[in-house]
Amino acid sequence: MKESDFDKRVREQMESYGEIPDSLLWGSIERTLAVNTRKIYFYRSVRAVSAVAAAVALFLIVGRDSVFNITQRVHEGIVTIVEDPAVIEFSESLPNRGDIVPIILKKRGVTAKLFEEKPLQEEQTPQKSYDQITQQLPTENEEQKHQEKTEKQITTSRESQNIFSDFTIEDQIKIRKRKPALSLSTMLTPSAGRSDRVMNTFMHTNFKELSSSLDRDVNQFETVYDTRYLPTISVGLQVMVPLNRTLSLVTGVNYSILYSITDEQRISESVRREQTLHYIGIPLYLYSNIYSSEKFILYGGVGATLEKGVVERIKKNGAVPLDISNNIPGLQWSAGATIGGEYVLGKNIGLYADPMLMYYFKGNQPKSIRSAQPLQFRLEIGLRYRF
Amino acid sequence: MHLLITAMGIRKREYSTQQEIIEGCIKREPPAQRKLYEVYAPKMLTLATRYAGDRERAKDILHDGFITLFNKIDSYSGIGSFEGWVRRIFVNTALMSLRKADVLRNTEEINNAVGEISDNPGPVEMMSSKELMELIASMPDGFRLVFNMYAIEGYNHQEIAKELNISEGSSRSQLSRARMWLQERIRRQNEGE
Structure with a gap:
């Protein structure tokens, strides 16, 4: 019998044969599929909720600031009162941004005009409503007192009599220092790129079993490893709590992804192994103000971060593809120092950048850029909202 | 409606x-x-x-x-x-x-698992599909994998070598021995041994 005939007959017999599996097996598959489907919907929901939350947060931070600006810009104008006012009323509805609004004073027909003026600085002006403005103006009961004034025309401006800016810039910087802040941060570790070439010989294809060089003669496989680490990316939510006028404590939670690709070149094939590590960490830093101005804050800080590995995912192609997830035992400690700066964008919001020097301590952690290169440069950029 | x-x-x-x-x-x-x-x-x-x-x-x-x-x-x-x-x-x-x-590791180490080779193997058709499947399932690991992949799934030796991380020569050798092993078992079964 020819070999090909034998193979063909076996194949034909096998192709026509099937066994009915255990009826419980489908139940097990169905349960696993249901869990997977729930996971998919859960991740989709998380993404959707995160997007909505980000949009709401953006509105609350940026939108609210804009609303404040509208009110301020109208109030920051020059009010010219032609005669002593009595009861005032607006000729129209409440003014919009940039409107020039005639105010008609009923009793004596005195008019006052509110002119828009380019604001000096948003932080310099406390927020005042129209009610407060009208309180500043004399009422009918105070008419007698006002009549004693010799000046018929009162010009209000920042240079002469600024009734809207009660606080100096220095005062406002002090107030800003006392406010707690919430930060949304993104961290990039650009120094993470590294190439690691290793040639090893193995008794078996399982690379956990390293053989010594003495075994080289009996080995059949030589493998060259080429590992590339991609920059670590982190996102975080942090709270800055002022301890006194100089020191602040920063803590929060951050999430990091470490990614590496290892190409294994063997005699017979090339295998690519992708490793993704997910970490959640809690930073604790002490910041000290170095310099503060109207628009800029410079500070320095030192501290440590404790991170717990969530999951290690390994994907491997080649002879037998592999896609597994492992738990990461143990903790990752790191210490860092920074000199950072914050640019004040608005009343409550600032854009900050913290270049940071980090050192990752060795622990029982999977091999990553942190073990290969413990001293790293990191750049943290984010928005800081003071409330 | x-x-x-x-x-x-x-x-x-x-x-x-x-x-x-x-x-x-x-x-x-x-x-x-x-x-x-x-x-x-x-x-x-x-x-x-x-x-x-x-x-x-x-x-x-x-x-x-x-x-x-x-x-x-x-x-x-x-x-x-x-x-x-x-x-x-x-x-x-x-x-x-x-x-x-860790079964694949043994695929290189089973060359001596073949017994006596028969020149006159029994016909495959005399066996039921179930019996044949059980015979294939009982083959040594390396034989079983190479024979399944080559004879039934239609992989070539280059593909098998890549999948199992063995040399092509080793794949050919194991296939040949696997055939002989199976033919011998079929013959014995047909003869009622």
């Missing part, structure tokens, strides 16, 4: 064609998944048993294979036979399972 039901998409689908079943599985519709399982489970259980060598591991392969199949079915391009694509998934799942169990 019929139009309304159709428009609302709540009409129970029949899944009478392979295309409908695949589309239903892509949409993660449980009835379509059940249908696909019913169609392919018997063949894939046989395949898994042939590779695994024991029934318990074969059940695990069948379970993991179907999970992979349902998760990856949207990547089926439609080019080529769907059954061939399904078989490929189950072969890969079986190899992955055997690798985890």
Whole structure:
């Protein structure tokens, strides 16, 4: 019998044969599929909720600031009162941004005009409503007192009599220092790129079993490893709590992804192994103000971060593809120092950048850029909202 | 009413064609998944048993294979036979399972497992399919994998060498020995030994 005939007959017999599996097996598959489907919907929901939350947060931070600006810009104008006012009323509805609004004073027909003026600085002006403005103006009961004034025309401006800016810039910087802040941060570790070439010989294809060089003669496989680490990316939510006028404590939670690709070149094939590590960490830093101005804050800080590995995912192609997830035992400690700066964008919001020097301590952690290169440069950029 | 039901998409689908079943599985519709399982489970259980060598591991392969199949079915391009694509998934799942169990490591070390070679092997047709499958399942690991991949799945030696991480020469050698091993067992069985 020819070999090909034998193979063909076996194949034909096998192709026509099937066994009915255990009826419980489908139940097990169905349960696993249901869990997977729930996971998919859960991740989709998380993404959707995160997007909505980000949009709401953006509105609350940026939108609210804009609303404040509208009110301020109208109030920051020059009010010219032609005669002593009595009861005032607006000729129209409440003014919009940039409107020039005639105010008609009923009793004596005195008019006052509110002119828009380019604001000096948003932080310099406390927020005042129209009610407060009208309180500043004399009422009918105070008419007698006002009549004693010799000046018929009162010009209000920042240079002469600024009734809207009660606080100096220095005062406002002090107030800003006392406010707690919430930060949304993104961290990039650009120094993470590294190439690691290793040639090893193995008794078996399982690379956990390293053989010594003495075994080289009996080995059949030589493998060259080429590992590339991609920059670590982190996102975080942090709270800055002022301890006194100089020191602040920063803590929060951050999430990091470490990614590496290892190409294994063997005699017979090339295998690519992708490793993704997910970490959640809690930073604790002490910041000290170095310099503060109207628009800029410079500070320095030192501290440590404790991170717990969530999951290690390994994907491997080649002879037998592999896609597994492992738990990461143990903790990752790191210490860092920074000199950072914050640019004040608005009343409550600032854009900050913290270049940071980090050192990752060795622990029982999977091999990553942190073990290969413990001293790293990191750049943290984010928005800081003071409330 | 019929139009309304159709428009609302709540009409129970029949899944009478392979295309409908695949589309239903892509949409993660449980009835379509059940249908696909019913169609392919018997063949894939046989395949898994042939590779695994024991029934318990074969059940695990069948379970993991179907999970992979349902998760990856949207990547089926439609080019080529769907059954061939399904078989490929189950072969890969079986190899992955055997690798985890450290079975593949032994594929180079079983050259001495062949007994006496018969010049006159008994005809395959005299055996039932079940008996033949059990014989294949009882082959030594390396023989079983190479024989299954070459003789039944139609892989060539280059592909087998790549999949099992062995040399092509080793694949040829093991196939030859596997054939002789199987022919000898068939002969013995037919002779009632």
